[in-house]
Amino acid sequence: MDAASFAPVPVDLIVKAPKVLLHDHLDGGLRPQTVIELAAETEYDDLPSTDPDELARWFSEAAFSGSLERYLETFRHTVGVTQTAGALQRVARECAEDLAADGVVYAEVRFAPELHLSRGLTEREVIEHVLLGFAEGQQKAREGGHGIRVGVLLTAMRTATHSRQIAELSVEFRDQGVVGFDIAGAEAGFPPTRHLDAFEYLRRENAHFTIHAGEAFGLPSIWEAIQWCGADRLGHGVRIVDDITVSPDGSVELGRLASYVRDRRIPLEMCPSSNVQTGAAESIDHHPIGLLRRLGFRVTVNTDNRLMSGTSMSHEMSLLSQAFGYGLADMQWFTINAMKSAFIPFDERLSIINQQVKPGYAEVTDELSQRLAQGSV
Numbered sequence: 001m002d003a004a005s006f007a008p009v010p011v012d013l014i015v016k017a018p019k020v021l022l023h024d025h026l027d028g029g030l031r032p033q034t035v036i037e038l039a040a041e042t043e044y045d046d047l048p049s050t051d052p053d054e055l056a057r058w059f060s061e062a063a064f065s066g067s068l069e070r071y072l073e074t075f076r077h078t079v080g081v082t083q084t085a086g087a088l089q090r091v092a093r094e095c096a097e098d099l100a101a102d103g104v105v106y107a108e109v110r111f112a113p114e115l116h117l118s119r120g121l122t123e124r125e126v127i128e129h130v131l132l133g134f135a136e137g138q139q140k141a142r143e144g145g146h147g148i149r150v151g152v153l154l155t156a157m158r159t160a161t162h163s164r165q166i167a168e169l170s171v172e173f174r175d176q177g178v179v180g181f182d183i184a185g186a187e188a189g190f191p192p193t194r195h196l197d198a199f200e201y202l203r204r205e206n207a208h209f210t211i212h213a214g215e216a217f218g219l220p221s222i223w224e225a226i227q228w229c230g231a232d233r234l235g236h237g238v239r240i241v242d243d244i245t246v247s248p249d250g251s252v253e254l255g256r257l258a259s260y261v262r263d264r265r266i267p268l269e270m271c272p273s274s275n276v277q278t279g280a281a282e283s284i285d286h287h288p289i290g291l292l293r294r295l296g297f298r299v300t301v302n303t304d305n306r307l308m309s310g311t312s313m314s315h316e317m318s319l320l321s322q323a324f325g326y327g328l329a330d331m332q333w334f335t336i337n338a339m340k341s342a343f344i345p346f347d348e349r350l351s352i353i354n355q356q357v358k359p360g361y362a363e364v365t366d367e368l369s370q371r372l373a374q375g376s377v
């Protein structure tokens with residue numbers, strides 16, 4: 001490792017560095033222009049603005065407002081304009097293209113089929129069109145010189161009662177691009193054990209799943225997700241810090257649950273900007289990711305909702321780099337953590353690590369070394 005591994009990284013090199021994304025919502029990542037065009041096509045006339053810049057600003061202001069109602073309203077619009085086969089296919093295609101253009105080489109993108117049925121599509125049709133869109137997007141990205149592989153996670157809403165049915169669909173489609181299952185939605189009052197039947201089914205089917213836990217709600221939710229439901233990964237898991245005591249002298253003590261999460265290498269899908277928006281973290285500078293990375297937890301960096309947070313993988317990496325002084329060596333560590341934690345087969349994960357991630361970081365590190373030597377950083 002040379003100086004370039006730890007030096008501040010210019011944004012263009014963060015974009016160029018290969019990145020891996022495990023937690024991204026399809027309905028949270030639409031292009032503002034697409035929202036406007038789809039609204040016109042599908043005669044959805046509820047949008048707060050039809051100017052793309054103004055609409056983008058509206059989305060991020062609503063998401064940063066601290067009001068849950070306004071935050072949820074943002075999804076009412078993105079879900080409202082994606083009720084047709086063509087709309088779903090388009091947003092999936094653009095999602096793959098946007099991620100690839102941002103240097104993401106592997107992504108798992110999730111969506112809830114049950115939210116897209118208001119114009120008569122069935123859940124199977126929703127899934128098929130999203131998969132088609134991702135296939136097209138991957139093809140277009142490859143043609144543009146940015147290869148990306150996208151795996152799909154099917155989400156069930158934790159406030160509803162369809163989780164078993166969605167879990168069965170995730171198994172039915174697992175050889176066609178669906179790689180796992182997730183539950184999302186209001187955490188307080190809706191513990192993961194309400195959906196035990198779905199998780200037990202998935203385990204019997206040797207299938208993978210993650211659970212949104214430890215975002216709005218604390219340790220009991222994380223504990224249930226792991227010890228009752230058997231989650232492979234935790235969506236956010238930020239509140240695991242509540243089980244870690246840092247003394248004024250700097251010594252750190254882990255409680256039993258935090259120890260278990262670290263010892264078992266349970267991946268934490270952290271989404272810094274989103275965590276600040278929802279109040280799960282106070283600020284990027286005070287985000288628990290700094291402590292958890294230092295303690296060697298299996299931490300990954302994610303976007304959650306790119307439209308609402310006005311973010312991208314490169315932007316999240318860049319924010320962390322500014323807050324914690326992370327260089328390319330840290331970004332590679334987060335990226336390899338994420339790739340190790342992906343739901344595709346082990347040999348395929350390894351091949352992305354060895355053939356794309358490591359050579360990609362070696363290349364950008366070299367480029368940064370040259371810039372440092374020339375004094376052009």
Ligand SMILES: [Zn+2]
Binds near residue numbers: 023025184212235304
């Ligand atoms: Zn999420």
